[in-house]
Amino acid sequence: xxxxxxxxxxxPDEATAIAAFADRTWDEEIVPALTQYIAIPxxxxxxxxxxxxxxxxxxxxxxxxxxxxxxxxxxLKLEVxxxxxxxxxxxxxxxxxxxxxxxxxxxxxxxxxxxxFNGWRNDLGxxxxxxxxxxxxxxxxADDGYAVYAxxxxxxxxxxxxxxxxxxxxxxxxxxxxxxxxxxxYVDALKHRLGNVSLVVxxxxxxxxxxxxxxxxxxxxxxxxxxxxxxxxxxVHSGDSSxxxxxxxxxxxxxxDRLEDSQTGxxxxxxFHCEIPADRVAQARATAQILGDEAWKRFPWACGADGGPxxxxxxxxxxxxxxxxxxxxxxxxxxxGFPAMKDAGNVLRPYTAFKLSxxxxxxxxxxxxxxxxxxxxxxxxxxNAKVTxxxxxxxxxxxASGWNAPTITPxxxxxxxxxxxxxxxxxxxxxxQGGTIPLMGMLQKSFPAAQMMVCxxxxxxxxxxxxxxxxxxxxxxxLTAAVAQVMAACP
Numbered sequence: 001x002x003x004x005x006x007x008x009x010x011x012p013d014e015a016t017a018i019a020a021f022a023d024r025t026w027d028e029e030i031v032p033a034l035t036q037y038i039a040i041p042x043x044x045x046x047x048x049x050x051x052x053x054x055x056x057x058x059x060x061x062x063x064x065x066x067x068x069x070x071x072x073x074x075x076l077k078l079e080v081x082x083x084x085x086x087x088x089x090x091x092x093x094x095x096x097x098x099x100x101x102x103x104x105x106x107x108x109x110x111x112x113x114x115x116x117f118n119g120w121r122n123d124l125g126x127x128x129x130x131x132x133x134x135x136x137x138x139x140x141x142a143d144d145g146y147a148v149y150a151x152x153x154x155x156x157x158x159x160x161x162x163x164x165x166x167x168x169x170x171x172x173x174x175x176x177x178x179x180x181x182x183x184x185x186y187v188d189a190l191k192h193r194l195g196n197v198s199l200v201v202x203x204x205x206x207x208x209x210x211x212x213x214x215x216x217x218x219x220x221x222x223x224x225x226x227x228x229x230x231x232x233x234x235x236v237h238s239g240d241s242s243x244x245x246x247x248x249x250x251x252x253x254x255x256x257d258r259l260e261d262s263q264t265g266x267x268x269x270x271x272f273h274c275e276i277p278a279d280r281v282a283q284a285r286a287t288a289q290i291l292g293d294e295a296w297k298r299f300p301w302a303c304g305a306d307g308g309p310x311x312x313x314x315x316x317x318x319x320x321x322x323x324x325x326x327x328x329x330x331x332x333x334x335x336x337g338f339p340a341m342k343d344a345g346n347v348l349r350p351y352t353a354f355k356l357s358x359x360x361x362x363x364x365x366x367x368x369x370x371x372x373x374x375x376x377x378x379x380x381x382x383x384n385a386k387v388t389x390x391x392x393x394x395x396x397x398x399x400a401s402g403w404n405a406p407t408i409t410p411x412x413x414x415x416x417x418x419x420x421x422x423x424x425x426x427x428x429x430x431x432x433q434g435g436t437i438p439l440m441g442m443l444q445k446s447f448p449a450a451q452m453m454v455c456x457x458x459x460x461x462x463x464x465x466x467x468x469x470x471x472x473x474x475x476x477x478x479l480t481a482a483v484a485q486v487m488a489a490c491p
Contacts (some may be wrong), residue, residue, distance in 0.1 A: 005243055008185075008355075009030075010489070014161055014163060017137075018481045019477070019478070022477050022480040023057045025157075026153070026204075026473060028482070029149075030146065030149045030474060033064075033067055033149055034136060034146055034471065035129045036063065036146055037140065037145045038128075038140060038141050038145070039127055039138070040127070041113070041139075041350065042059065042111060043177075044113060044176070045087060045175060045182075046178035046179070047114070057088070057112060060145070061080060061088050061090060062080070065078055065080050067149065068152050072448045073152070074095075074159070074253075075095040076093075078091070078092040079091050079092070087112065087173055087174040087182050089171065089182075089186045090171075091166040091193070092169065092192060093167065094168045095167055098165055098460055101491075102353045103197075104196055104197045105166050105167070105201060106171060107170045107201045109172050110147070110173045110174060110175070111140075111145055111148070111172060111174045112173075113139050113145075113373045114140075114464070114465045117466055117467055118467065120468055126469075128417070131473075135471065136471040136473055137335065138469065142464060142470065142471035142472070143458060143465070144176070144203065144372075144456070146457065147172070147203035147204060148172045150203055150483070151170055151203065151483070154487060155487075157480070166198070166490050168487070169194055171186075171187075171439070173186070173439070176391070176438070176439075178392070179222065179224070179438060180437075183438060183442065187443070191446060197447040198490060199445075199486075199490045200450055200453065201453045201455075202437060202440060202453070203455060203457075203479070205219075205435070206274060206435070206459065206462075208287060208294075209291065209429075209459060209460060210472055210474070210475045211426055212420050212427065212428060212429050213419060213429070213482050215428055215453065215454065216431050216432070216454035217280060217432050218280060218326070218362040218404045219362060219440060220360055220434050221360035221402035222357060222358065222360065222436040223391060223398070224357045224399075225370075225373075225391035226353055226355055226390050227354050227356050227388075228336075228354075228386075229255065230248065230336075230351040231351065231385050232245065232349075232351075233246075235348060235349055235350050236347065236363075237347065238346045238348040238486070241343070245348055246383045246385070248385070249352045251382050253352065255377055257376065265314075269376060271372050272358070272372075273449045275363075276322065276361075280404070281322070283432075287355065287429055288321055291321075292317055293315070294460065296314070298460040298461060300461070300463075305424055314429045324432075324434040325434055326362065328360050330359075331356070331359070335353065360402055361385060361402060363404060367399055369399060370399040400483050403444065405452050406450075408451065411490075411491060413484045414489070419481075420482060422481075422482075423478045423485070424478055437454070453483070453486060455483075456479075459472055
């Protein structure tokens with residue numbers, strides 16, 4: 001055990017040493033490891049049904065596990081766990097160096113990736129990493145391949161300075177981008193090995209800017225699936241049939257009108273809404289003061305009809321933050337049944353299929369929402385068309401519920417602000433995120449007294465899931481040091 005007083009706050013010289021350790025490790029080891037990681041198309045099972053055959057997920061899991069084991073942390077135990085028919089999970093544990101500590105810090109990340117998407121810059125690509133001006137471009141580096149490397153580096157930084165910390169466990173999955181439908185089985189299998197979790201550190205979230213530490217206070221849920229409208233068994237001449245055979249696309253529009261007001265984007269069923277807690281509104285108001293118009297200007301708006309930029313649903317900073325974190329929203333993320341335009345003849349198509357993504361407020365149960373969505377879309381189809389909605393995921397895990405953080409304790413609030421000031425020179429910011437991390441709700445139920453440090457490197461223009469995704473390396477270095485400092489303050 002260390003001789004240092006475990007109750008002593010991190011001193012300025014210690015914070016400087018932690019930052020220097022993180023900076024050096026990122027330059028010498030993490031960036032090279034992530035460069036290799038980005039080059040591997042380890043797409044999540046939802047986007048690669050033959051993931052086992054292709055072996056890419058196994059490759060990135062093995063690489064990350066080997067890197068962790070190579071650090072030779074005292075007492076480190078690591079296991080790659082493979083439940084039958086499920087994506088693998090890395091589980092590692094490191095004993096406490098804080099005398100008398102009986103608590104555990106759980107560090108979470110994932111290694112699976114979103115698919116390629118189009119629109120990448122000519123000199124970039126999803127599987128062709130490029131490090132340029134402090135930005136590491138390529139799919140998955142920021143979402144969320146860096147997490148396992150940064151997590152262990154935070155542990156190493158504390159141990160190198162002789163700064164006591166609690167026991168740490170790592171839980172790194174490879175199914176997150178598919179809704180983590182494999183994860184509940186692993187959480188159940190590992191529950192007795194997790195220990196008394198008092199702090200969860202999740203590095204899979206975002207940042208309002210790159211100027212301070214940001215704590216995620218809530219996450220939306222998500223239901224995805226395929227809505228298909230069939231009206232014919234095969235395509236027919238549009239001149240012969242149109243006006244008599246109803247268009248499957250028009251029927252699709254009518255069905256979606258039950259769900260969404262196309263003029264405003266408002267979701268119509270009240271079952272998909274919830275009341276926004278007063279403290280979250282207050283935090284959003286404070287964050288709106290920090291970010292101002294950057295709350296909506298951060299996105300890559302196209303050139304509009306008048307030569308100016310296209311416009312968001314609102315330019316009010318507060319409403320911008322509320323809309324993307326506490327309002328349900330529908331997106332169409334894929335289509336089927338359409339030929340490419342160069343191949344589109346005068347044919348009335350037999351069916352139209354849309355991939356839907358329904359983002360849900362943090363307090364709405366995704367499983368219930370998936371059932372309600374299916375009934376809403378399928379019942380009483382126009383023209384007696386065959387309308388089906390098939391939610392993604394396993395039958396026992398369709399949809400991923402959101403999460404609202406527990407009330408922050410004084411020690412964590414103080415530690416976050418101290419770490420942000422030490423490594424960024426600004427206080428910690430608080431923001432609700434529109435994405436989904438299913439693990440947070442699972443761990444909240446299993447460990448209701450645990451505090452949650454949900455943060456990440458996905459700041460302005462980092463564009464996870466889209467083209468030109470990048471990891472802001474200078475921010476990642478500071479985040480690693482800040483995480484280490486918070487871990488040291490954990491009781």
